[in-house]
């Protein structure tokens with residue numbers, strides 16, 4: 188195991204765009220070890236002035252819709268436009284239980300091999316559809332390292348879309364023509380969260396059906412109340428394998444950035460997200476505190492059966508737990 192660096196060393200390494208130090212800094216913020224926590228928190232705090240100047244894009248869709256193929260093609264397109272692209276992606280091993288993304292040569296092969304891009308898989312096991320508890324901090328570190336376009340991939344498993352929506356500026360939902368909405372696990376709530384639907388695999392024999400699907404989704408979106416950002420969700424056709432529709436997709440995102448900067452939503456959304464991050468961090472740290480406090484664990488052990496059988500009130504026990512937190 189490599190030695191931990193000092194906060195200054197991490198800081199200088201990240202700011203200079205050093206990939207291996209960036210990767211290690213992300214590992215540091217993902218660490219649950221008590222001794223890493225302070226270091227990680229200080230590092231993120233110190234780097235904060237260098238963060239925030241990227242376009243954060245969330246990408247979701249059911250397995251097989253073409254997320255990784257899209258990210259590969261779109262990412263390469265963005266690199267050609269001079270963008271600095273970082274991808275925080277799901278590690279398929281967390282779903283399939285084998286190998287890591289780095290060993291999985293077929294996934295985003297070109298992008299992963301391009302020195303201009305940075306790809307970081309979420310650690311398997313601890314991720315919720317690819318969103319780890321520290322995806323945001325990883326995103327901030329990537330920004331401090333100079334990446335101006337961050338793509339965050341998540342697989343449609345319900346909660347993960349809400350988590351990603353809460354950390355990005357623009358949320359893309361990838362879909363397929365022909366597969367029913369139910370089949371695609373597309374809940375109305377997810378469509379409502381999306382700033383754009385991308386109908387992928389709009390190529391070959393599938394092009395006609397994709398055009399029809401576009402009409403269908405445009406009508407469906409029409410029934411939703413307008414978003415508070417004053418943006419009407421768009422529906423675009425792309426082919427990730429033929430690399431068509433990518434330019435239009437990026438232009439749409441640029442329009443969105445411009446639109447929300449003008450109407451103030453951009454900054455409002457970011458401010459609200461920061462407060463949400465604070466609350467989530469407090470909850471998660473409180474959870475850890477409870478887990479690691481022996482007195483509390485003991486108390487819970489003694490009374491757990493009582494709560495189960497109904498003889499002890501959960502409220503009473505919860506209050507006792509809080510009392511133990513208050514009296515060190």
Ligand code: GDP
Pocket residue numbers: 248249250251252253254255256257387388389390425426427428429
């Ligand atoms: P993911 O599970 O959402 O990441 O999906 P993948 O990117 O692994 O793609 C699933 C399959 O769909 C692969 O066999 C891809 O080659 C194929 N695929 C992805 N995008 C397209 C596309 O635009 N057109 C066609 N024809 N096939 C695609």
